[in-house]
Amino acid sequence: MLAVSGRLPADLANYALEVKWDGIRAVVYVREDGIRVTGRRGTDFTRRYPEVADAVDVLGGQGHAGHRAVLDGEVVALDETGRPSFELLQRRMHVENPGAAGLLAEVPVRYLPFDLLYLDGHTLLALPYTERRELLGSLGLDVPPAFPGEGGDLLTATREQGLEGVVAKRLDSPYRPGRRVDWWIKVKHLSTREVVIAGWRPGAGRRAGGIGSLLMGAFGESGLVYIGHVGTGFSDAALDALYSLLTPLEIPDSPFAERPPWDIAKNAKWVRPEVVGEVAYTMWTRDVRLRNPAWRGLRPDKAPGEVRL
Numbered sequence: 001m002l003a004v005s006g007r008l009p010a011d012l013a014n015y016a017l018e019v020k021w022d023g024i025r026a027v028v029y030v031r032e033d034g035i036r037v038t039g040r041r042g043t044d045f046t047r048r049y050p051e052v053a054d055a056v057d058v059l060g061g062q063g064h065a066g067h068r069a070v071l072d073g074e075v076v077a078l079d080e081t082g083r084p085s086f087e088l089l090q091r092r093m094h095v096e097n098p099g100a101a102g103l104l105a106e107v108p109v110r111y112l113p114f115d116l117l118y119l120d121g122h123t124l125l126a127l128p129y130t131e132r133r134e135l136l137g138s139l140g141l142d143v144p145p146a147f148p149g150e151g152g153d154l155l156t157a158t159r160e161q162g163l164e165g166v167v168a169k170r171l172d173s174p175y176r177p178g179r180r181v182d183w184w185i186k187v188k189h190l191s192t193r194e195v196v197i198a199g200w201r202p203g204a205g206r207r208a209g210g211i212g213s214l215l216m217g218a219f220g221e222s223g224l225v226y227i228g229h230v231g232t233g234f235s236d237a238a239l240d241a242l243y244s245l246l247t248p249l250e251i252p253d254s255p256f257a258e259r260p261p262w263d264i265a266k267n268a269k270w271v272r273p274e275v276v277g278e279v280a281y282t283m284w285t286r287d288v289r290l291r292n293p294a295w296r297g298l299r300p301d302k303a304p305g306e307v308r309l
Helices: 050-060 129-137 151-160 236-249
Strands: 002-005 015-019 024-031 034-038 069-077 109-119 165-170 180-188 191-202 211-220 223-230 269-281 294-298
Touching (some): 050 069, 211 236
Parallel strands (some): 002 180
Antiparallel strands (some): 191 211, 191 269, 211 223
16 A cells, blocks of 8 residues: 655544655565565565564464464665665665675664554454554564654654654555555655756657756865756656757766766766756765755756855
8 A cells, every 4th residue: 555645634633643764665474384575566575684574573483373464564774873774775675695795784674564464364454544553563563653643743853853754644544455545645854955957868758859857966175066867846848948948058078077977977968057956855865966856946046156065
């Protein structure tokens, strides 16, 4: 079951709020023959994340002992401050034998279960959220808390702690696998900043022949620093206007002090860094990139030299 994006609902008394964890979704099956971990599309993650099986092993037991369950939750990797880091988690995402690669100690992960879909022969999908959470809480797992009706406090706390946001879940909501429904609402924290446009990448499909994404920069000690590319948030009219604006500014080579990664730069069209825009984003990555940027518009009131790291 997937959440829609939005704002906190007005009738908060009918919702519980949970922290939105910046990780990957994982459904865990605790069965007589062992524990299986799968992703949203059914990909088997069991070998990639052995910590998940360890986290829920308290349920299984041997033979016919223990519980049989299906859990929904999030796999996260925590940075040195204890906050989930999607950037760290990427180091584990495609490694089938993390023990052999030395990653179990270097990049450990945790499993944070937040829903219970099946328990000991009973499908729980039709039960309301409150009953599923009560059953989940009774199993002795490390379950992250939910806060009924405390939207403003949790939203402020997650923003102050640098977390991604919150998810508001209706107390009476059933569970609908594979569907995105407004019984769950994800509310993300977004920051905004100015960026210097230093180039663009050609589009494909509906955007073929025009701009697919913009290459963004900001000025640091050594000159213009590449801070990512943005390809969402544009209207067709905005893309047409940007194409007309940027085409006369084309130059033969990158204006960045250090050339962006090869896969980004290989087909880029470079421009003089004279145009400033604004993007929304969730956070900075460790390699000084904007995470999840979305275009908001041009900032003709800002000079490129004002856009500093």
